[in-house]
Amino acid sequence: MTTPAPAATAAVAAKRGLGAAFIFKKALISALVALVLFSLMIGVRTEAGPEGQLIYWTRFGDLGAMVATVFFGSIAIELLRQWWGPIETVRVIPPRVTSSLALARRAIAPILLIFTFLVPVIFYDQRYILDLGILVLTYVMLGWGLNVVVGLAGLLDLGYVAFYAVGAYSYALLATNFDLSFWVCLPLAGILAAFWGVLLGFPVLRLRGDYLAIVTLAFGEIIRLVIINWQSLTGGPNGISGIPRPSLFGIPLSNTDDGLAALLGIEYSPTHRIVFLFYLILALALLTNWVTIRLRRLPIGRAWEALREDEVACRALGINTTTTKLTAFATGAMFGGFAGAFFATRQGFISPESFTFQESALVLAIVVLGGMGSQLGVALAALAMIGGFELFRGLDQYRMLVFGVAMVLLMIWRPRGLIGHRAPTVFLEHSQTISSDLVKEGR
Amino acid sequence: MADNHILAVDNLSMRFGGIVAVNELSFAAQRGKITALIGPNGAGKTTVFNCITGFYKPTSGTIRLTHDDGKSFQLQRLNDFRISKIAKVARTFQNIRLFPGMTALENLMVAQHNALMRASGLTFLGLIGAPSWRKAENSAIELSRFWLKQIGLLERADDAAGNLPYGDQRRLEIARAMCTEPALLCLDEPAAGLNARESASLSELLLSIRADRGTSILLIEHDMSVVMEISDHIVVLDYGVKIADAAPQAIRDDPKVIAAYLGVEDDEVDAVEQELGL
Amino acid sequence: MDYFAQQLINGLVLGSIYGLIAIGYTMVYGIVGMINFAHGDIFMIGGFIALISFLILVSFGLTFVPVILLIVLLVSMAITALYGWTVERIAYRPLRHSFRLAPMLSAIGMSFVLMNYSQIAQGARVKPVPPIITGGYTLYEADGFVVRLSNVQIVVVVTTIVLLAIFTWLVAKTRLGRDMRACEQDQTMAALLGVDVDRTISMTFVIGAALAAVAGMMYLLYYGLVDFFMGFVAGIKAFTAAVLGGIGSLPGAMLGGLLIGLIETMWSAYFSVEYKDVAAFSILIIVLIFLPTGLLGRPEVEKV
Known part of the structure; x- marks a missing residue:
């Protein structure tokens, strides 16, 4: 066992130490940007007055709340990110979990199908x-x-x-x-x-x-x-x-x-x-x-x-x-x-x-989110999107907002969709899936 | 002997705006033989290829292809996919163009598209799983298996083409072209980027294609060891003009060719050769 | 003829607005190769900010119109530019080297967000404002028909021309413009030669958004209203204009914008108002059939 190089340890320590200041600075900048963005759009509300003429009133409370949300949200996101590590981090998953996951993946399509057939019976x-x-x-x-x-x-x-x-x-x-x-x-x-x-x-x-x-x-x-x-x-x-x-x-x-x-x-x-x-x-x-x-x-x-x-x-x-x-x-x-x-x-x-x-x-989003070309992926994406959309029915006017945010986040999280690999259509010895990195998207 | 030419290029010219890439080029490729098209970079070799395989429409001139049964085609009149489908000219690309997200086997199956389309009754027989379609599909798989074996990739049949090493990709591209059962196989720098051992096995593959299948081959190549070893005939281009057209041995000694490659005037060749101690 | 002249003026004014939005599409497409679906909504945000800042200035007692206009222009350009920057930062930058469709879907999502955001923040109803710039000139009168050039039209066209001149200078002569063109050609090489690619792309979005803000303000001045949905239709039209002109080409975007404006106006004037958009889209399709890369787009050379 060799001890880590002192310089590296120092760097890590320095990064940890700088962490708080860095996070704070970032949150402050985000809040500032938010303040400018929201200043007129949220800080001021316009509406047609009684004579049809536009009037406005201020909503500095809402503005303050939004900016504060961005400030603390930024801190929370940054903390989460530090805890998780870089986005590319591959978490080590024990082989037993991986194999059972693979099994679950194979089983998911038939289970889903049987369940769908039974929906009218269960929820009559x-x-x-x-x-x-x-x-x-x-x-x-x-x-x-x-x-x-x-x-x-x-x-x-x-x-x-x-x-x-x-x-x-x-x-x-x-x-x-x-x-x-x-x-x-x-x-x-x-x-x-x-x-x-x-x-x-x-x-x-x-x-x-x-x-x-x-x-x-x-x-x-x-x-x-x-x-x-x-x-x-x-x-x-x-x-x-x-x-x-x-x-x-x-x-x-x-x-x-x-x-x-x-x-x-x-x-x-x-x-x-x-x-x-x-x-x-x-x-x-x-x-x-x-x-x-x-x-x-x-x-x-x-x-x-x-x-x-x-x-x-x-x-x-x-x-x-x-x-x-x-x-x-x-x-x-x-x-x-x-x-x-x-x-x-x-x-x-x-x-x-x-x-x-x-x-x-919406349909395009379902296809892309499903992982282009994957039948199961598309079905899951449709379930998630439409089901999710229904879940937010209570939010009423915020629904499209939530939907849009979800679309952005999902794309950032899985740009290649839920099921990103391709299954070959014919094989000699054994069928092995092809990683999405190789599969082209067309032009 | 005009009868024995599978491909006859006559007065072919190709201009891009004011630039003359190929000028009044005439040459022929003999049936069942390997013809090489060589020349320094920018000589217009790939342009000639693109004219033959329909990716460019030549400014003027004719390209005639004659099948074994005497049927002949004016290639400059056919457009892109018909050249492969009807005239049976297959090609590979300088920078490999496989279907990287499909397996090696699938790549070869795609190459048999037109035959399989007919067998699947334009999809309808295939959709209902008719026995005739099943048979055709199995024989297509067998043909693919044959070529995978020929290029030594049988064990990697189910791997994505994009995951194969470079040399294997080059050979797979040739196998894919062969799966279209071509009369003329056009190879654009098949040895580019290969090491000496891979080049040697490529030469072997091309020679076996010529010997076993009788397929005529036209190739562009910079690797002179490959060109000299396998070509029956060599055409040399420089600045879009043919400067030599002969058997390999004659080309090797042609001062015009050497001058073109060394980038000097004809009469300076002796002097340069002496300097270099050739 | 007089009727035609009047429609020509109207068409060019509308076309200027489309052209300003189209430049944002074409710039972003040129540099990152994506359709920025949220750009139409950036234009809408620009319109809203112009409206709100205008209301505030008037309630502060400012009456001198040129000063109001200048302040409103600067405020809406600045804030909207920040919107453009933020959108790029949040929704596109993480997907910079991702698959082609991912940033596009993200942009569609962002478009929904912005649309819904203004709907929630400012209400769904159309916001009308009284005409800010009034008056105009009678160019000529014949057979009882008057061809008029209103002051609003003059302001719209002059502002567009001035901004285009500044913008062309920016792209052609400044360091930033050079960096932008370099990134357009080859981002990796540009980065190796010391161009800050991230910053350059950010600036592209900022400039595009600023121009969209100008378009939003012009729209407000010309039509006297804004609403949260206007970005969608205008965005699609402007994008159509960008493609018609040849996407990636800046003069093409302006030309496409003018053409779409003219087609729309002329069709409404001579055929039917209902089918004006159908006419614009149909002409786009017809042009693309014959010129697959638009009017001024560089033909794509296929290297094999």
Whole structure:
């Protein structure tokens, strides 16, 4: 055993000693910055007065409280950081824990699936939980759909909500105008969304990275604005109401003589329909998942991932990059369209308000947070985001604030998402996951 | 003998703005042989490659590729992916372009994309898991296994390509190009960054590709030991112009070539050689 | 023709505002290669700070408009610049060398934060102010139609031109501008040659935010109102302008801004107000189809 070099010990000691002063100085600067930032925005409150003229009053108490929060918050964060060490610090985890963690990781997907199947049984009486479950599953499906485009093919799509909207409006218009049943409209909605995906994708898919991002964003906005303004078709801002509810292959879930309850000879309950909707979206989401997993092992899926890795190499191997991108775009759009149709039939009412950029951002956040390309990750991220969002429902007006802060913190904590590694699609001897450091993101 | 040329480049020129990268270049690559394209840095070798493989559209000139069955293609008219898909020209890159996040095996599977796409009935047969697709997939895996064995990477088949050592990546890129079953294999500096032992095994690999598969090879290379050992024919470029076109032995003694590499005028070569004691 | 001339003036004024915001997008994109989604909200914050400082100055009894304007301009530029600095420090710097999408998502999160923050701090209702700069000039009158150039329009355009001149000088001639261009080319090399990369990037955000603050104040002067949601729409338009001009190119951002302003105004004037944004976005898509890197963007050369 050698004793540590005296110089090093001294340095550590010096750092410890300096610690308090350093922390204090940092907190002071943070507080000062906060004071300037908040001075006018929080220290002064403006509002239209009785005569319509703007008046203002001061809120120095609030300002003081905010600045103090920043000061002490900064100290707390700095202390935490010193206790934890640098961000890169790898905590030594005993092998037994690691192996049981690996086991838990393998078990998590089946357990989650079984639990999801049982949700309507366990929470039959809790309408709130069922509704939340449906909402989460809708986002799981949207996430899985967008994952094809962003996670697999590496194409940045900021206007995914456009296809969600196309699906919803296709279903609503077809069902209300032509009286078609849900099971006819659902595939049609998916096909129409895919068609729009191709229509948008065809001219713009040779754009790279951020140019593609802004074009998809613009497309999302165009669709929304057209929906708002084409009043004769879409009802404009008032939306479309009276969208028919889905039936169980022709048997309505209503309190009528030909309803499902009456046919089965059980007492009618509105919960039946909620449970039905729950299993419907679960089936749709699982279909999305199954198709995606299947596609990944087919040449098209491999070409998507190869495209994300290196487009030039793909062309040198004779892969038609345009059609490959188009199929990814169309596949993602189709799933978005299915989800949209489901959304319309569940709500019974749709309006342009449900299809804003925030929605696209939310789905994208789910995909990125999930760890791009990972199906399980996306599902977990959807659960965390939507569930978390619901938890903060009580905070009401602070909800978006908390949501935004969470997004920033999550990205800093795990820039590569919850599940950051990639599983190979084919193997000779044994499948080993690939570290996210190697996996490219596309351009 | 025009019949025996797999590739005939005729009066090829490539200009970037005012710069003439390749000027009125004509040469041919013989079927089943290894042709090397050499020249000092900036001579326009990679530009020629990019024209042949469709990454650049030549300003003028023709590039004709003739398959064994006599089918011929005007490469300057085909665009990027069709050159590999239809004309069966495969290439590697000067700075390796593998799919780093995919395994070695997956890299080779991606290379068989077009064949597998057909076998999977444009995905639909594959989606339902049709037996014909399963068979095609298995034979694709077998082909990949064959090439992994050829390049000595069978044990690392399931490792991410980005995790392989540099020399292995170079060979994997060649194997990936071979998985497209090309008629002409274009290699852009395959020995760059390899040590002497790796260079030797690369030469061996290329010779075996020529011997066993009969694939014609066109390569750019700076490593003269590799070039002289394996080439059947050498074309020398300098400032975008062909200065020599002959068998290796003749190239070695050509004063124009030596002058280009030493950066002096032709008539000074003797003097410089004497100074250097060559 | 007179109608057209009037619309031209209106379009150029609106375009100046978009251009000022677009420069912030393009600068940040040039230097760190990310879409700063929170930039539109920085513009909104700039508008709010201008509004509040204006109210305070007026209640202190200041009446000389040029002095008010100058003070409001300086205050909102300073405070908003600090917002830009803080946002970069908190949300982007930790992700500097991370994966490409991480900083973008972080920026979207930051955009939500800023939007919601002003909503909570200042309320959700639109804040109107009475016209601060009144009057104007009649350029000419014909057939009963008057082409007017109002003083507000003059102020907006002149301020934009002056700031652009200062800004161009800053980038072209000063040490900071040189550092910024160096970082744009190659951050590692710039750092090796003694450029303080962190500081340079911070300054890029600060300058971008200051220009956005100017745009926010101009918006307040021109339209006489601010609200917490205005950053989103204006931000998307300005970003569209930056991309249209060729993202990374400073003259491109201004040109794109002017074009978007003109398209919007002309479309509203001659076709329909409802579809003005659709027209702007459609033209963006059409331009990108033919010029994939925008009007003045450098074409991307693919090295193989």
